[in-house]
Amino acid sequence: MITGSTTALSDLAPPDPTPAGATAAAVTCALARVRDTAEEIFAALDDIRAATRGRARAVRRGGRRLVSADLAALRPLLFGRLGAVIAGIGFIAAPGLLADAPWYLEWWQENPTGTPVQLLRDLDPSSSAFYDYTHWDWYAGPESGADRTICGPYVDYLCTDEYSLTLSVPVTLDGVFLGVAAADVFVRRFEAAVVPALRDVPVPAFLVNAQGRVVASNTARWIAGSVYRGAEGFAVRPVPGLPLSLVEGTAR
């Protein structure tokens, strides 16, 4: 849990010319930058959710169960969202959803040579020590009803060997959980998007996830990957609508 005082956005206005006012204005900008960056990714996930749900509904109307080939229809949408910030994106089926594969990922990654690459789908529990994706927070969060999950930063040794964030949302049809729409974002790219705004905050300031892991920061003392467990002289400000908080130094 994250402890500390919080400040409503409305408390910050109007801007005043004192140092405290300058800090508040810069914090407001940083919060806006964080929201813009994350909202763009969640908007892509909303599109994938809608397309997956539409496909599942159409197949069901046709009187049969969804199969893995049905999910290929998502590809143009997935390919269009790769690049810029998103390094990998797709739909992860709930085990047992598909008629032809107990475990399945329609998952695509960007590729330096241009054409997106699909992850191999070897999900055979007998040949792999890694197959069960339902334990991962990016799956378990949406499955347990979380509207928006941000998992990480964590070392993604399964996919890219990169320090990454995975953002995910549940996909449901008439209240039934079908699986998860998710996107991978390298931490360095997320940092590149939000650190310029954090840098303008004249006090130590950093973004943490719901567990307190630092995502991006303007100070080496609290760098991405370290854990904020609450500390004297810091205030915690939830980022509206996201499982993230901005922590800022309050000491003079």
Add this chain to the structure above:
Amino acid sequence: MAVNVARLAVFSPVDSTARVDVVVRRLTDAIALGLLADGEQLPSEAELAGRLGVSTVTVREALMALRQQGLVETRRGRGGGSFARAPSELDVTERLRAFAVDELRDLGDHYAAIAGAAARLAAQRSLPSDVAPLWRSLDEMAGAESNAHLRRLDGRFHIEVAAASQSARLTREEIRLQADIGPLLWLSHENLGGHDETAAQHRAIAEAIGGGDADRARALAERHVLDATDHLIELRLRLRE
């Protein structure tokens, strides 16, 4: 993200400057770690080339090198193709013969440094969500029925410890060292105290990480590697040339 995927990463694209040895190393790692199971069919040359983002010529040369190492077997005709061949117990002894004693010591020193640093950082930085996978792996190991399964879970446990350090480089190095010396160390653990002793060491490492005891986590992880290395060196000294 995702899945069984240390395996999936095996086939993710390598950059355009990559050469045959990059492909060889990836596949060697995957087979040594058991990510590609013994007897499992590899994708076709064309498919491998496409997935790895290299030319079919590069893939062909890499497969040839792997065949020479006995890690890949290629069969012609109907039902033919290239198949992973896991090194057998006998091969492990043969492999041990290929290392000089000072090389074993050096590998052990390197691995102990990586494993120790990773465990120390993991203890400092991990959250309950990083520790949970460690216990899950240990629970699965306790119930594992085949030696191959146990070996894969052992690899996964140590990769999870490295990942909990939050260092991508330490994690990559852990994976690479497992490929270099993992099967040998595994043999050594088995001979040393059997699975019970190994399991007790694993539990102690997970407890130190979960408890945030960085010094103890480091010392235990180093000891885990160095004990096994010492034993390997004893075995190597007894091998007749």
